[in-house]
Each structure stands twice: as C-alpha cells, then as structure tokens.
Amino acid sequence: MKSPEFSYLKAQTMADVFSALKTHGDAAQLLAGGQSLLAMLNLRMANPSILIDISGLDSLKGIQQNGNVIRIGALTTHHEIDSSHIVKEHIPLLAQAVPYVAHLAIRNKGTIGGSLALGDPAAEYPAVALALNATLIIQSAKGERRVKASEFFISLYRTAVQADEILIGVEFPIAKPNQRFVFSELARRKGDYAMAGMALALSLEGQTIQDVALAFMAMDDKPILAPRAMKALTGQSINSQTISQAQAALDEDLQPAGDLSANAATKKHLSRVLLSRALIQAGATHV
Numbered sequence: 001m002k003s004p005e006f007s008y009l010k011a012q013t014m015a016d017v018f019s020a021l022k023t024h025g026d027a028a029q030l031l032a033g034g035q036s037l038l039a040m041l042n043l044r045m046a047n048p049s050i051l052i053d054i055s056g057l058d059s060l061k062g063i064q065q066n067g068n069v070i071r072i073g074a075l076t077t078h079h080e081i082d083s084s085h086i087v088k089e090h091i092p093l094l095a096q097a098v099p100y101v102a103h104l105a106i107r108n109k110g111t112i113g114g115s116l117a118l119g120d121p122a123a124e125y126p127a128v129a130l131a132l133n134a135t136l137i138i139q140s141a142k143g144e145r146r147v148k149a150s151e152f153f154i155s156l157y158r159t160a161v162q163a164d165e166i167l168i169g170v171e172f173p174i175a176k177p178n179q180r181f182v183f184s185e186l187a188r189r190k191g192d193y194a195m196a197g198m199a200l201a202l203s204l205e206g207q208t209i210q211d212v213a214l215a216f217m218a219m220d221d222k223p224i225l226a227p228r229a230m231k232a233l234t235g236q237s238i239n240s241q242t243i244s245q246a247q248a249a250l251d252e253d254l255q256p257a258g259d260l261s262a263n264a265a266t267k268k269h270l271s272r273v274l275l276s277r278a279l280i281q282a283g284a285t286h287v
C-alpha cells in the first residue's frame with residue numbers, strides 16, 4: 001500500500017519546527033530517520049497532513065559528556081551510537097543493546113530520538129532508558145523540560161511528548177566502577193523485535209547487590225520495571241537460591257498479554273531464562 005498524501009516541510013531551524021507545530025497541531029508529524037514512520041504511513045497507521053522533516057537540524061546530533069552524564073542528541077543514529085567510544089566506555093548497557101536494534105541498514109538511518117519518541121514497548125532503547133533512570137529532554141516554543149524515563153513512557157506508542165513539542169535529547173548517567181550491566185533479548189530472528197527482552201543494571205559492594213534496576217520490554221504496553229524481583233535481589237549475593245527467589249518474584253511482576261511473537265506463558269518463561277542468565281553473567285566472578 002502507498003502512503004496517504006501529505007505536505008512536506010524541511011525544517012532549517014528549531015523555530016521552523018515550532019512554527020509548523022503551532023500551525024498544524026496534531027495533524028503534523030515529525031520525520032527523523034523515517035525507519036518507523038514511513039512504514040506506518042504505508043500501512044495507514046499514521047495519517048498526518050504534513051511531515052516536518054527534522055533530519056537536517058545539526059543541533060540535535062551528537063554525543064557529549066556533560067559532567068557525570070552523557071547527552072545524546074535526538075537525531076544521533078543507532079549506528080553512531082554503536083560506533084561511539086564514549087558510549088562503550090560510559091554507557092555499557094546502551095552499547096550492549098544497540099546491536100539488537102533491527103539491521104545495519106535501519107541502524108544507519110534510524111535515530112535514538114525517533115525510537116524513544118515512538119515508544120514501542122518491544123524496542124531496546126526505552127528499556128535501557130528505564131533501567132538507567134535516563135532523563136529525556138523535551139523542547140517547545142516555551143522552553144525546555146526534563147522528564148525521567150519512568151514518567152516518559154505512558155502507554156502503547158504514547159509518550160510524554162506533546163503535539164507542540166519535540167524530543168531534543170536524552171541524558172544517561174555515567175557508569176560507576178562497581179556497576180554491572182547486562183542487556184539481553186530473545187527474538188525469532190536476529191534483528192526482529194524481541195519476544196522478551198531485559199536490561200539489568202546493578203551495583204555490587206563486594207559480593208552484595210546494593211542497587212538493582214531490572215527493566216523488561218515486550219511484556220506490557222510500555223517498558224516496565226520489575227519491582228518485586230528488584231526487591232528480592234537487593235542486599236543479596238548472586239547464587240542459585242537468590243536467582244530462584246528473583247524468578248519467583250518476577251512471575252508476580254510480569255503479566256504479559258500474548259502477541260504475534262509469543263503467547264503470555266512463553267513470554268514469562270523467556271523472562272525467567274533471561275533473568276537467570278543475566279544474573280549469572282553479572283556476578284560471573286562470584287558464582
């Protein structure tokens with residue numbers, strides 16, 4: 001199927017974006033890498049009257065360290081993130097996740113801002129942002145506001161970005177030496193959206209888990225934390241008993257609906273497997 005008709009504006013400045021958003025409101029849609037939006041247009045899942053192409057806005061590109069955070073501009077592509085030494089060194093969880101995002105051709109064009117703003121519950125970056133307590137930076141003609149990942153993802157394809165706003169970037173805290181990170185997912189084929197996926201960040205004091213964040217994807221209508229499993233792990237060392245207790249708690253945390261990729265029981269089973277593998281990997285020197 002071909003896309004519906006739409007007007008097109010290539011924004012040269014942020015002022016162009018805000019002026020067009022003011023004029024067209026909900027009828028406008030931002031175009032970044034186009035890797036999701038063009039398919040959505042062709043499938044008639046989106047029907048904007050105008051596309052505002054933001055891909056030329058250089059101020060939204062790049063990866064920088066600002067004190068104890070790394071800021072990534074919304075238009076930074078998946079491939080740029082994959083190639084970044086800053087990301088490898090300071091945001092290892094994101095570095096682990098990016099090769100799972102689609103295929104190289106899509107990673108060359110698709111952007112982190114597009115992925116986060118789309119809010120697909122089976123996408124990798126939203127789960128990573130949640131596990132790392134990232135801050136999303138949103139701008140409108142009135143100014144800038146900052147939203148924690150836990151408040152940003154609202155429901156299926158719905159985020160905190162309003163019709164007159166644009167996501168301009170995301171800040172991730174720099175990893176600390178006592179932190180361990182594991183990203184893992186299971187998909188039918190490499191590059192497919194996951195049947196189940198998990199982002200784990202934990203800090204160890206000796207062999208004891210001090211803090212842990214456990215975010216799951218493809219389990220709900222948005223990425224979710226697993227609070228009972230996190231509680232079961234906090235203050236414990238990583239061993240087979242702790243892993244079993246965390247898996248039991250996880251069963252209560254996750255209430256997935258089945259989807260085209262897997263039924264609910266399979267998703268829960270895969271999540272338990274992912275959690276066990278990730279904990280063994282995170283505590284490899286201690287098990």
Ligand SMILES: Cc1cc2nc3c(=O)[nH]c(=O)nc-3n(C[C@H](O)[C@H](O)[C@H](O)COP(=O)(O)OP(=O)(O)OC[C@H]3O[C@@H](n4cnc5c(N)ncnc54)[C@H](O)[C@@H]3O)c2cc1C
Binds near residue numbers: 113192
């Ligand atoms: C075959 C295929 C497989 C894929 N597999 C995966 C996968 O496994 N995992 C995964 O995570 N993704 C996957 N994707 C999606 C891919 O990662 C996209 O790059 C990403 O979802 C959207 O980024 P984009 O820059 O292309 O955004 P676009 O397609 O241009 O836009 C997506 C949506 O976000 C909005 N938007 C874009 N930028 C902004 C912004 N700065 N502020 C506010 N709103 C904005 C747009 O208006 C639109 O609604 C896949 C895509 C394809 C085609």
